[in-house]
Amino acid sequence: MPRIAVAGAGIGGLAAALALAEVGCAVDVYERAEALEAVGAGVQLSPNAAIVLRRLGVLDALGAAAVPSSEVRMRRARDGAVLARVPLGPAAEARYGAPFLSALRADLQAALLACAARRPAIALHLGRGIEGYDLRASGVALRFAGGTANADALVGADGIRSAVRRQGTGGDAPRASGRSAYRASVPREAADADAREPRSNLWLGPSAHLVHYPVDGGARINVVAIVDEGIAADGADPWSQPAEAAAVERRFAGWAAPARRLIAAAPGWRRWPLFDRPPLPRWSAGPVTLLGDAAHPMLPFLAQGAAQSIEDAAVLADSVSRSGGDFPAAFSTYEALRRPRTSRVQAQSARQGSIYHLGPPLSLARDFVLSTLGPARLAARVDWLYDAPAEVRRFAGP
Template structure:
């Protein structure tokens, strides 16, 4: 196989964004994906301004707008009473503050658009059925070897192979951490639900002790996305006999009628145990680095997993421009910025999970009192996430010092 500039292990959202970052700098890449075809599983994804700014940078926002939904509010509701506890206005004031919109869309739509953008560059090669198990650096570059014995060589390697990354093993022997929560998610055609009974302009999160439900429309409001999350009281390490559909029904007993009805639409065949990783202090060794969940898998409570992968790709593009002939320096500069940033988001996601899932009555009372004191245009709590500046082509001198 012809040697390429970059080998990118993993063809998900982060891997494709990394390929666009390479192409922006005139570099070729080969994207290796373990699945038999390129695509995205799951359902909806929320993308805040720190991610939509990257999509604009990579020239795909026009296509994204055709399938995305631009919600008017983020809403927190009590899972039992239906009371609105807090809202965030996503309208003009939000756009003025952050410069880019908040959108929701189907993960498959986002993945397709990124894939098509990679194809248009003419600089990205795709190879399926490749589970990479080893990395070897040598004087000719870096070679990765797949489970089947296939080898691929490039000048450098980016590991974007998800939370169970094999490339991460090159840096750390840590393991994913189970939160003891499980998710059931899926989308349904909008005509199958009572549209007069739901708020199609809102992203709604119903919260309660150790559980929540998220709802919002996707695919230009043709589909309705729902995610049910709860902590299992039956968790057993190494077992799949926990977080089952019957436990979901037990856990949501007594919830608001709209929540209870939503459960009837949830696909119960696929359960997603929820894991994250503890931050590590190094992602780079020579001409190999990590990106996305492989580097900083996080819990979903801030809706930042995909956003942080896109931020990674954007900042990496800047560093490849700054150090066009030195991958190690580019990767070291990239991680110097990104490790503190993503570690903070990882830790914040855990903290917000505890806040949203509070069970102690005193804690709930304090949380709800604080939430209700907020105004819809009080954005200060989100500034550290959405005001991230390093997502454009302009390289600020202080960033590189």
């Protein structure tokens, strides 16, 4: 049985481990942290990701903790007017073959771990971050602080500051976008009835936008407020920065009352400076490749960071299964299939953020277009994103 090392036990790394185990590999997942703590708050699982998670058994493990979304509703910040609706729910499942779900990252990570624990071929090693590697004729020698290990191949799923990427490609560093996401979780009972509905809500305003949707089986509302700040991050851990509620409330003071009430109901906020990196010309070198944020970190304006790493896992496993044990060939195929799509999603995500944050007069034109397209045409505009490509469906099934 071939043995593959995966650096990182985040969503991408665990999905890759499950997918690779599904095609007959033994997988060692090496995670730097001594204990796994789910960072962030909510995650949207569009059909292109849900179809893979279903194949891996993760949707069953998530169960009722995941909330099916009935629609994406876009609203204007200043008065709350509904500009557009993108139908999801049964319509999306019929169209794409899988549901659109919202969940807590903690619940998704717990479901991935539960599925991994049921597979003897997967071993999770906590407190062992891969510091580097050496290529060998027979595979890869992994280097840790105070130890080494061997594998037939290595998948770097160790995030935007990936050590595997740094050794393999060097050069570029994470680049600050000048925007920050402020995250909060609002108890259901503290939110307006409208905010409790099973939909994804997107409010558009000048230099800011607001997203909220139910998670935790509907018990909480995940709230993300993204603002243009024009400043670089300070280098601290982006998930460990508390934010003052009064400052967030002031930033949205001119918005419609329902948005202000939801923001005021938040018991606390965390600030997350937004980073990305430019697309790489290559991800792989022999029996080493990259996956998820290590390969293609993207801004969150299409809510595709987790989804694209899950797609990666499916295509990686399918490529390995077809390679006859030739990992360099498998990784070359995987990269060739994935780089064009992830580069497009990266570019479109950045562009979408600029569109969301337009101010007058350009925002007036944006709002007019959104209000006149209609649900059917709006749904068609996301087909390229939510309809899993053929190389994903080969692994995930119809």
